[in-house]
Amino acid sequence: MIQPPPLNTAELQAMDRAHYLHPFTDHKALGAQGTRIIERAEGIWLWDSDGNRILDAMAGLWCVNVGYGRTELAEAAYRQMLELPYYNSFFQCANPPAVRLASAIADIAPAHMNRVFFAGSGSEANDTVLRMVRRYWDLKGQPQKKTVIGRINGYHGSTVAGASLGGMKPMHAQGDLPIPGIVHIPQPYWFGEGGEQSPEDFGIWAAQQLEAKILELGVDQVAAFIAEPIQGAGGVIVPPATYWPEVKRILDAYEILLVVDEVICGFGRTGEWFGSQYYDLTPDLMPIAKGMTSGYLPMGGVIVSDRVADTLIEEGGEFFHGYTYSGHPVAAAVGLENLRILRDERIVDYVRKDAAPYLQERIAGLIDHPLVGEVRGVGLLGALELVSDKTRRARFAGDGRAGGLCRDICVRNGLVMRAVGDTMIMSPPLIISRAEIDQLVELIWRCLDLTAAALKE
Ligand SMILES: *Cc1c(COP(=O)(O)O)cnc(C)c1O
Numbered sequence: 001m002i003q004p005p006p007l008n009t010a011e012l013q014a015m016d017r018a019h020y021l022h023p024f025t026d027h028k029a030l031g032a033q034g035t036r037i038i039e040r041a042e043g044i045w046l047w048d049s050d051g052n053r054i055l056d057a058m059a060g061l062w063c064v065n066v067g068y069g070r071t072e073l074a075e076a077a078y079r080q081m082l083e084l085p086y087y088n089s090f091f092q093c094a095n096p097p098a099v100r101l102a103s104a105i106a107d108i109a110p111a112h113m114n115r116v117f118f119a120g121s122g123s124e125a126n127d128t129v130l131r132m133v134r135r136y137w138d139l140k141g142q143p144q145k146k147t148v149i150g151r152i153n154g155y156h157g158s159t160v161a162g163a164s165l166g167g168m169k170p171m172h173a174q175g176d177l178p179i180p181g182i183v184h185i186p187q188p189y190w191f192g193e194g195g196e197q198s199p200e201d202f203g204i205w206a207a208q209q210l211e212a213k214i215l216e217l218g219v220d221q222v223a224a225f226i227a228e229p230i231q232g233a234g235g236v237i238v239p240p241a242t243y244w245p246e247v248k249r250i251l252d253a254y255e256i257l258l259v260v261d262e263v264i265c266g267f268g269r270t271g272e273w274f275g276s277q278y279y280d281l282t283p284d285l286m287p288i289a290k291g292m293t294s295g296y297l298p299m300g301g302v303i304v305s306d307r308v309a310d311t312l313i314e315e316g317g318e319f320f321h322g323y324t325y326s327g328h329p330v331a332a333a334v335g336l337e338n339l340r341i342l343r344d345e346r347i348v349d350y351v352r353k354d355a356a357p358y359l360q361e362r363i364a365g366l367i368d369h370p371l372v373g374e375v376r377g378v379g380l381l382g383a384l385e386l387v388s389d390k391t392r393r394a395r396f397a398g399d400g401r402a403g404g405l406c407r408d409i410c411v412r413n414g415l416v417m418r419a420v421g422d423t424m425i426m427s428p429p430l431i432i433s434r435a436e437i438d439q440l441v442e443l444i445w446r447c448l449d450l451t452a453a454a455l456k457e
Contacts, residue, residue, distance in 0.1 A: 009049040012037050023158070036411070041068035044429045044436055046416070056416045057426040057440055062232055062264045063295030066341050067429040073296045073334050073341075080333035089118070089327040098327030101336045105288075105303060108273040108339070113286065115309040118301045118327040122263035122289035123157025125300035126226075129259050129287055130161045131321045133224045136257065136308050139315045142220065146181050148259075149213050149225045153187045155233035156226065156261055156287075165226050168233075183217070185209040187231065188239035191374045191385050191393065203240025211250045224257035224284070229275025232264040232427070235420035236383035238376045244279045257284040257308070263300070267291030268342055268430050270379035271352030278378065284308050294338050299331040347430050356380055358434055362441045363426075369448045371402075371455075380430055384444075386422040386451070396422050406451040413450070415443040 007015070013034040022030065037049035044067060046054040059065060066073075080097060087095050102116040117132070119125045130148065137145040150156065152167040163171045164178035167187070172178060188206035190199040197205065214222050231237040251258050260283035265275025269291065272278045276286060284307060289300035312319060325331070342348060356379045363382050367375050373387030386402045388394050396402045403419030410417050417424050428440065
């Protein structure tokens with residue numbers, strides 16, 4: 001193998017500026033500033049091209065669940081590439097890793113979910129969701145049942161269907177989204193939108209928006225409700241304890257499908273295999289991606305309940321839907337090895353019994369910082385609300401300047417946290433140790449102090 005000659009940071013940045021259109025990026029601003037080049041990683045740590053070591057409290061983009069530097073995953077990919085680098089699953093074919101991965105996922109999924117449709121990403125998984133939900137109701141003889149209800153500030157990906165199912169206003173504003181047949185209800189975001197109500201009352205109110213929307217549209221028009229167990233990209237929004245039980249009551253009363261988007265919560269993030277198990281939900285479909293391969297290769301999928309799968313299989317004939325890379329053998333081999341690691345190292349148990357209680361206890365202490373108005377989290381997901389006056393839940397001007405400032409200070413001080421407006425969020429690799437959690441919390445304190453000082457200027 002011939003290695004290309006190494007490039008220094010300035011050379012890489014110049015090439016990047018000239019040729020690389022980045023996702024979710026203001027290119028003019030990035031061009032002026034220069035890209036941060038991440039060169040290597042190990043465990044929970046990243047190194048950039050200037051040699052800085054950075055604690056990755058986001059696990060990449062919520063995905064590197066087993067941590068960086070896992071040679072087993074590299075070897076699984078290498079072996080599979082030599083054996084069979086690609087073959088499709090169309091035309092009555094399959095490959096061993098894809099078959100085994102489907103079976104292994106069915107083993108950890110809720111008991112009524114036994115089949116998997118493979119995709120290349122979370123966005124593709126949600127395109128499949130929209131196709132599958134509509135196909136299901138067609139087969140049930142109710143073709144008018146087409147509308148999907150999502151939530152404002154939910155995130156389901158960036159393709160046309162994914163962005164439409166999601167409720168991100170800035171995404172909708174670019175490209176006339178959502179597409180017809182997708183509507184949104186308010187989110188269960190008490191800190192931001194709960195006003196004078198208690199979290200419990202607000203949770204009931206937010207859930208009842210689903211019932212109100214179903215009645216407004218007519219239940220004969222509504223195909224499904226889609227939601228993340230805990231909103232990730234929206235700002236790690238943990239719903240009030242009353243929310244999911246009330247949603248369940250409503251779903252039991254009306255015949256519509258429940259789609260639980262497990263792209264972040266799946267594969268151990270909450271201390272259960274899936275967020276649906278954490279909240280005791282009974283989904284009809286679960287889109288998955290991210291932690292499915294710990295991000296080592298792109299892969300997504302939809303876990304399908306027996307009710308939906310049996311209808312598609314028994315009554316459906318051919319479903320005209322699929323991707324070239326559905327069930328990609330190398331991605332599947334990595335997914336399978338990733339599941340083996342999660343299982344053999346008892347990582348989900350470690351999150352539930354050890355890492356999550358410890359992280360939540362340690363970050364809860366950050367409420368003593370003058371900038372922090374709320375700390376919340378579940379499993380290895382956490383959020384801090386930056387406020388101008390914590391006694392009144394008073395927020396900074398809604399431009400996200402405080403959050404952006406804090407995020408930049410974090411990176412300069414060796415910590416990746418993400419800012420959603422003025423909400424700082426984290427989602428570290430599941431293998432983070434107690435000692436590393438201590439380091440993380442120390443870094444956060446220091447960066448909050450620096451942010452508070454910078455805001456005073
Ligand atoms: C990231 C994400 C997606 C989209 O996944 P991609 O692989 O980026 O397409 C969908 N749903 C949720 C909940 C996500 O967090």
